[in-house]
Amino acid sequence: MGNFTFNKTKIKGVYIIDVKVYGDNRGYFMETYKDSDFKEAGLNYNFVQDNQSSSRKGVLRGLHFQKKHPQAKLVRVMKGEVFDVAVDLRKGSPTYGQWIGAVLSEENKKQFLIPRGFAHGFLVLSDYAEFAYKCDDVYHPEDEGGIIWNDPTIGIEWPEAGEIILSEKDKIQPLLADIKIEF
Numbered sequence: 263m264g265n266f267t268f269n270k271t272k273i274k275g276v277y278i279i280d281v282k283v284y285g286d287n288r289g290y291f292m293e294t295y296k297d298s299d300f301k302e303a304g305l306n307y308n309f310v311q312d313n314q315s316s317s318r319k320g321v322l323r324g325l326h327f328q329k330k331h332p333q334a335k336l337v338r339v340m341k342g343e344v345f346d347v348a349v350d351l352r353k354g355s356p357t358y359g360q361w362i363g364a365v366l367s368e369e370n371k372k373q374f375l376i377p378r379g380f381a382h383g384f385l386v387l388s389d390y391a392e393f394a395y396k397c398d399d400v401y402h403p404e405d406e407g408g409i410i411w412n413d414p415t416i417g418i419e420w421p422e423a424g425e426i427i428l429s430e431k432d433k434i435q436p437l438l439a440d441i442k443i444e445f
Contacts, residue, residue, distance in 0.1 A: 264299045265292065268375075273350055273357045275377040277305070278364050279336075283371055292371060294338060295396065305375065307334055309396040314340075317386045317393070320427045322420070324383015325349055325409040325435070332378040332445050334398040342391030343367035344384040345421050349409065352379035353444035361418050366393075379445030381409050387423050407443060408435035415439060 265282040283292045293299075300307060317323065324347065327333075337346055347363045364374050365387070376382055384393065409416070411428070415438055420426075 264296060264302075266296070266299050266303070268303045268305070271362045273348070273360060273362045274355075276348055276362050276380070277375040279373040279375060281371050281373060294373070295336065307336070307398045309336065309398050311397045311400050312394065313397065313401075314392065314394045316341075317391055318427070319386050319389050320424045322383065322385045322411055322426050322428055322432065324432065325381040325411055325413075326383060327351065327381045327407045327409075327443075328399070328402055328405045329407045329443065331399050331402045331405050333401075334378045335376045335382060335395045336373055337366065337376070337382075337384075337393065337395040338371070338373040339366040339368055340392040340394055341368050342386065342388035343369075344386050344388075344391050344393060345423075346374050346384040347382070347418055348374070348376040349381040349416055349418075349438075350379070351381055351443055351445050355379075358444070359416060359438060361416055363418065365421075381407075383411060385420055385423055385426070387421060407441065408432065409438050409441065410435040413437050
């Protein structure tokens with residue numbers, strides 16, 4: 263598929279994508295997205311919004327989703343390293359409530375494709391990280407939902423990153439069992 267290798271994960275629809283990097287003594291070049299290559303792989307997304315964030319070590323953002331306007335996301339790290347997680351919330355899915363994680367970094371240049379119907383979050387492992395993602399729907403602030411990052415029924419195995427730093431909102435997110443949401 264051109265400059266991308268689409269690696270399936272244990273959860274249907276979630277992919278870890280290796281990107282071909284062209285480098286020499288001047289630096290490097292890589293395509294981060296090419297619609298025709300994604301479509302050839304059966305990944306038909308219409309990305310409409312790009313986002314970028316920066317965070318320091320120990321910042322955990324998530325687990326977030328939009329209730330009525332779910333978003334597919336193609337995420338990558340431009341600086342630093344993060345542990346990125348997707349939790350399956352799709353109605354009737356055999357992997358409902360299960361998670362998949364991937365280390366994304368400026369060195370490995372991997373991308374993580376998360377379809378609609380998932381909660382998403384990440385933990386910064388490096389001193390600093392810049393995180394970029396494409397979304398297939400615009401952000402609706404009134405439509406936010408979330409799950410507490412350390413829900414024991416999900417059992418995410420977060421790597422050690424020192425003190426976990428959460429937003430006030432993320433400190434009080436409910437358990438998966440209490441939200442009863444399915445996409």
